[in-house]
Amino acid sequence: MRFGKSGYSLSHCESQGGAATLKDWASASKFDNNTFSYLLSKLLEIRSLDMRSGLLVWLLLGLIGLAGCGATSASSNRPTATPTPPPTGSPSPAPLAPSHVVLVVLENHSFSEVIGNPSMPYLNSLASEHSLAANYFANTHPSIGNYFMLTTGQIESNDNNFAGKITDDNIVRALVGAGKSWKAYIESLPAAGYTGGDVYPYLKHHNPFAYLSDVLDSGVLAANMVPFTELPTDLSANALPAFAFVSPNVENDAHDCPGGVPACADSDKLAAADSWLKNNIDPLINSPGFANGVLIITWDEGDIADAANGGGQVATVLVGMRIKAAFQSNTFFQHESTLRLILDLLNVGDHPGASATAPTMLEFFQ
DSSP states (O other): OEEETTEEEOHHHHHTTOOSSHHHHHHHTTOOHHHHHHHHHHHHTGGGSOHHHHHHHHHHHHHHHHHHHIIIIIHHHSOOOOOOOOOOOSOOOOOOOOSEEEEEEEOSOOHHHHTTOTTOHHHHHHHHHSEEETTEEOOOSSHHHHHHHHHHSSOOOOOTTOOOOBOSOOHHHHHHHTTOOEEEEETTOSSTTOOSSOBTTBOGGGOGGGGBHHHHTOHHHHTTEEETTHHHHHHHTTOOOSEEEEEOOTTTSSSSOGGGOSOOOHHHHHHHHHHHHHHHTHHHHTOGGGTTEEEEEEESOOOTTOOGGGTOBOOEEEEETTBOTTEEEOSOEEHHHHHHHHHHHTTOOOOOGGGGTSOOOGGGBO
């Protein structure tokens, strides 16, 4: 602040970027008009004051002015605190987005009859090298209700001779609604689109798609049920659908004796199924066209004497994209969780029946 012949100014406020005139200074000091007028009149009377009184007035005004400047400039010059960023955890894994999901269903053997059995070296190698659901149970006996659970989320019927039409929500409706392609590769199916009865070694009740109203009422969708021989053709042509259901015939799925013989040891049935997997599924796993795919191998039901949790404990093996290596899960699962997993992996929002509330199987992925 300085005092001169031509008037008064506030050098301190000017140096701080504050008010350059008395009126501005008063405004910066948050004085109202009456207070400002009073102070101005006192300043105009300064010549009548003696030096000591004048200095006192200027000292008081200076303190008030500094308070006003401080209210403006100090806050503007105060350092702004930099917020501490929250700690960063492990990055979230990329979402699962396989191009293909393949489900293979074998027949009528419990977990204890399969895992560790030397008659099935190939399947056991997949179970030990990839992922195994070690607490997985079928839902019912006999077969047909389990196939329906895998496709509709409901048992629907326990009669293998069932001849009706299933109108409930189902995997075909969910996939088509989401714009996803599908095919059922059924070994020994008499012809593409065939919806008739058994033609040995093809059994209709091992093909749940042949009962769904969506398929029965549409020739286009029925044509998605094809003989298994089309799978290698589609694979080599890079035409594998988003979802593929694979069912060996009853001589190759451990249901009946191989070669159509009337009687054999159970080890023969298992060895035939294992050989079929090695010859037909191993090429799929190792195909460049399946590099971004997920394979699920399960059994429709356990041995007829095994009624644990409805259908007995069965071995379910997962292989493929981002599947954990040498992993076993002890989480309780049933077939509705497999249905949910298929739809979750393909980003399908519709979850038929019990699959909507089934435990998720995403723990098998990394």
